Amino acid sequence: MAADGTIAGLLRRLDAREVSAVELTRAALDRIAKANGTLNAFISVDETAALAQARAADDARAKGEAGPLAGIPIAHKDVLMTAGLPTTCGSRMLANFVAPYDAHVVAGLKRAGAVLVGKTNMDEFAMGSSNETSFFGPVRNPWDPGRVPGGSSGGSAAAVAARLVAGATGTDTGGSIRQPAALTGICGLKPTYGLCSRYGLVAYASSLDTPGPFARTALDCALMLDAMAGHDPRDSTSIDRPKESYHRALATPPADPAQPLAGLRVGLPEQYFGDGIDGEVAAAVAAALETLRRLGATTVPVSLPAVRLSIPVYYVIAPAEASSNLSRFDGVRYGHRAAAYDDLRDMYRRTRAEGFGAEVKRRILIGTYVLSHGYYDAYYLKAQQVRRLIADDFRRALATCDVIAGPTTPTPAFPLGDKTDDPVQMYLNDIFTVAANLTGLPAMSMPCGFTRDGLPVGLQLHAAHFGEARLLEVAHRYQQATDWHQRVPPGAE
Amino acid sequence: MGEWEVVIGLETHAQLSTVSKIFSGASTAFGAAPNTQAAAVDIALPGVLPVLNRGAVERAIRFGLAVGATIAPRSVFARKNYFYPDLPKGYQISQFEIPVVQGGTIPIVSPTRGEIAVRLTRAHLEEDAGKSLHEDFHGMTGIDLNRAGTPLLEIVSEPDLRSAAEAVAYAKALHGLVRWIGICDGNMQEGSFRCDANVSVRRPGAPLGTRCEIKNLNSFRFLERAIEYEVRRQVELIEDGGTVRQETRLYDPDRNQTRAMRSKEDAQDYRYFPDPDLPPLVIDRAWVERVAAGLPELPSAMKARFEARYALPAYDATMLTQSREMGAWFEDAVRAFGGEAKTVANWMLGEVSAALNRAEIDVGAAPVGPAALAGLLKRIADGTISTKIAKEVFDAMWAGEATGDGAADAIIDRRGLRQISDEGAIEKLVDDVLAANAAIVAEFRAGKEKAFNSLVGKAMAASKGKANPAQVNAILKRKLGA
Numbered sequence: 001m002a003a004d005g006t007i008a009g010l011l012r013r014l015d016a017r018e019v020s021a022v023e024l025t026r027a028a029l030d031r032i033a034k035a036n037g038t039l040n041a042f043i044s045v046d047e048t049a050a051l052a053q054a055r056a057a058d059d060a061r062a063k064g065e066a067g068p069l070a071g072i073p074i075a076h077k078d079v080l081m082t083a084g085l086p087t088t089c090g091s092r093m094l095a096n097f098v099a100p101y102d103a104h105v106v107a108g109l110k111r112a113g114a115v116l117v118g119k120t121n122m123d124e125f126a127m128g129s130s131n132e133t134s135f136f137g138p139v140r141n142p143w144d145p146g147r148v149p150g151g152s153s154g155g156s157a158a159a160v161a162a163r164l165v166a167g168a169t170g171t172d173t174g175g176s177i178r179q180p181a182a183l184t185g186i187c188g189l190k191p192t193y194g195l196c197s198r199y200g201l202v203a204y205a206s207s208l209d210t211p212g213p214f215a216r217t218a219l220d221c222a223l224m225l226d227a228m229a230g231h232d233p234r235d236s237t238s239i240d241r242p243k244e245s246y247h248r249a250l251a252t253p254p255a256d257p258a259q260p261l262a263g264l265r266v267g268l269p270e271q272y273f274g275d276g277i278d279g280e281v282a283a284a285v286a287a288a289l290e291t292l293r294r295l296g297a298t299t300v301p302v303s304l305p306a307v308r309l310s311i312p313v314y315y316v317i318a319p320a321e322a323s324s325n326l327s328r329f330d331g332v333r334y335g336h337r338a339a340a341y342d343d344l345r346d347m348y349r350r351t352r353a354e355g356f357g358a359e360v361k362r363r364i365l366i367g368t369y370v371l372s373h374g375y376y377d378a379y380y381l382k383a384q385q386v387r388r389l390i391a392d393d394f395r396r397a398l399a400t401c402d403v404i405a406g407p408t409t410p411t412p413a414f415p416l417g418d419k420t421d422d423p424v425q426m427y428l429n430d431i432f433t434v435a436a437n438l439t440g441l442p443a444m445s446m447p448c449g450f451t452r453d454g455l456p457v458g459l460q461l462h463a464a465h466f467g468e469a470r471l472l473e474v475a476h477r478y479q480q481a482t483d484w485h486q487r488v489p490p491g492a493e
Numbered sequence: 494m495g496e497w498e499v500v501i502g503l504e505t506h507a508q509l510s511t512v513s514k515i516f517s518g519a520s521t522a523f524g525a526a527p528n529t530q531a532a533a534v535d536i537a538l539p540g541v542l543p544v545l546n547r548g549a550v551e552r553a554i555r556f557g558l559a560v561g562a563t564i565a566p567r568s569v570f571a572r573k574n575y576f577y578p579d580l581p582k583g584y585q586i587s588q589f590e591i592p593v594v595q596g597g598t599i600p601i602v603s604p605t606r607g608e609i610a611v612r613l614t615r616a617h618l619e620e621d622a623g624k625s626l627h628e629d630f631h632g633m634t635g636i637d638l639n640r641a642g643t644p645l646l647e648i649v650s651e652p653d654l655r656s657a658a659e660a661v662a663y664a665k666a667l668h669g670l671v672r673w674i675g676i677c678d679g680n681m682q683e684g685s686f687r688c689d690a691n692v693s694v695r696r697p698g699a700p701l702g703t704r705c706e707i708k709n710l711n712s713f714r715f716l717e718r719a720i721e722y723e724v725r726r727q728v729e730l731i732e733d734g735g736t737v738r739q740e741t742r743l744y745d746p747d748r749n750q751t752r753a754m755r756s757k758e759d760a761q762d763y764r765y766f767p768d769p770d771l772p773p774l775v776i777d778r779a780w781v782e783r784v785a786a787g788l789p790e791l792p793s794a795m796k797a798r799f800e801a802r803y804a805l806p807a808y809d810a811t812m813l814t815q816s817r818e819m820g821a822w823f824e825d826a827v828r829a830f831g832g833e834a835k836t837v838a839n840w841m842l843g844e845v846s847a848a849l850n851r852a853e854i855d856v857g858a859a860p861v862g863p864a865a866l867a868g869l870l871k872r873i874a875d876g877t878i879s880t881k882i883a884k885e886v887f888d889a890m891w892a893g894e895a896t897g898d899g900a901a902d903a904i905i906d907r908r909g910l911r912q913i914s915d916e917g918a919i920e921k922l923v924d925d926v927l928a929a930n931a932a933i934v935a936e937f938r939a940g941k942e943k944a945f946n947s948l949v950g951k952a953m954a955a956s957k958g959k960a961n962p963a964q965v966n967a968i969l970k971r972k973l974g975a
Contacts, residue, residue, distance in 0.1 A: 087539070089539070097539070371574070
């Protein structure tokens, strides 16, 4: 791949006829074939379908009918339904399930002309922060194969970070886009809840699940988001509002090129800069904030007192919804069914015991418990009340600033197996990311430095509801002034 | 057996008459080949989401307005979680804490207490499950998801009913109402209208006894029999020193008994929680007003109007407003008849209702229309035929001997049933009867009053019922000097 393998760069080369979609797709397939043995980023690759789409993209471009992403090879997280392709959710339960329809965001990217090369590995049913709960084995971090890429969208993040594809989709329920983006040194955007339809996203926690893009740059995320966002009457929580063009917004040059972020108020919550943050992560974030100030932004202190309760609130609400959402995997109509059983109850028991992994079972158990008679008020109802307090905190804070910044994760990528025996330690890796899901706010992570060991560090930005354009603009200006996003992992071309 | 008071509350599932399902676009039509009317949402494929059918909400609003209930400006869909093969999602979308319809009443006529208003607790929207088919699968179970996602309105009454007969009166009134306002076809054979009965007994004045719930009663007769059996069972149990256990029971119509299905102890924990896929259902006043504007005259209003306008007794007015068709039929007949409305009411509640019951059809399908009945009543009014002959004519009309407005006249003419009012003819007839029955005449003269009636009967019989009975009477009296 040429030096600039970003989506925007590839589109320029395609439009200039310097390269064809078929060539780009073949190159992507070759890279995947070479790298996937190590990274395990893909669960399935469909070469034939990908090349057919690439040829169609080339034809469309020749006729002047190319969509905005025509010919760009991308990958979808395997939790998004893709017609005719396996959609496994990283689970034995759906190991042989072929989706009969396209998710809304999948259809949007297809319409834009993007070429789907394959489906990416993920934590089982999007439950995990390290991509180690997948039935198809862990994904490895391109920066250090001994370390995790984060999760649950670890395959998509690793695929983009390793330059296998220029863009990929993910889903973010508690940080599943932003945390792996941070740990693999790329951009990941969790849009406002309701901006991108959940139709065709296999539900983990319905009130939190949010599809979003991974790419190396904010501009690429904007290009992807343009194809993914939009009202969908099939999702009752999808919001009907006028469509924006996120990538076009970034093309407007700043009034003062030396101070492109002049007037931007960046809120720094004391709660995001306290104990428990790795020193090198803190240093990289501090340096990034300094850069933002140099670009004209001012930083203001804000406080999010209730945010310390995010993790407990999340681990009540998400498992509660999951316990119900995953009830449909019962062996009756599709998916795994135990080979032998005594009666109906035994069929359910064996099917689900065999079909689900440990983390999924743990969350189903927690969720079943917190919803059960006599515990509902103490857990689920209380969690919903605290969720509202957290949202109030953000509303107050965002009244005094335009974006809220902090580290995406408390530590850089950790070694495989490091936290698998301690679920709570694993859960705490999402301490800075879950609030955006609980509040529905948009948030993104962008690369802002490296540790001495060469591990990427992410800076997270939150904005008010539907403030995606603002987030992307801040990240874009930052990336125009820095080169963290251009660093290439060892071994990647 | 001392005195026991029976306490009954009903939960009724009315299938709403929408073309498509409550959360998907699949058809709700009955009787299609298995699983041909199950969309991705009904099968609960991964990734699909429910979208509320506003037609189902509109029908719930109609119902709420018709029973004088509160239409909740904001109600919430909840998930009721349990595993069963014909429940594809592993949960049923229903309403739990905040239902769309709250309160309201259904007026009924109790055989023992007269007119009473049965209070409703609530009515909420929910989806139906599919069907498990246990036959024809050689030890396996077949699943048909055509019914999954069919919209239901579950209507819950307060425990205001005091007998099986009252429960049936309530169920019939409710059945009539949901059809009246066009929200449910009421087809009980197809399961469009089915009841669960909560039954308990107590000594009068005592606190409520422990209740049992009898599930899925899909005919008025089963409802009545199941409750009667259950009351007997509970009373006998208590009088034998036992206690009633709270449980769910099933009625077996073949054996006419109820049997335990599951007890309260093994009742499921449904883990209700608000469905995050569906925002709260918001119904603004404008929507309610639009629905109200489209409502037909309701049974209570029509009943009051019938009493006032046609001077009908309350009973007649109630019976004639059991369905919208019945009320309309009555008014059409009154208009065509032009005579006493009470005469029309008598005929509708007598001959017409009896014939409908025998044929097991609704008034809309009756072979005799309102104009045809009016044509018959006119002939009674103008003395062409007697009431007795009119019944014969009615039967012939019902059997299809003649149709249309002039059916009665055609039959009267063809059968020669015109009443004999010719004074001379009747006199001749009476003379013949007197001559032929000298013994009876002698009895009469000896003071036996009943002999007179016997002579009237003989004269009427001789005329084949056609002689004007009043004239026969008068002439006989004159001739006998009575």
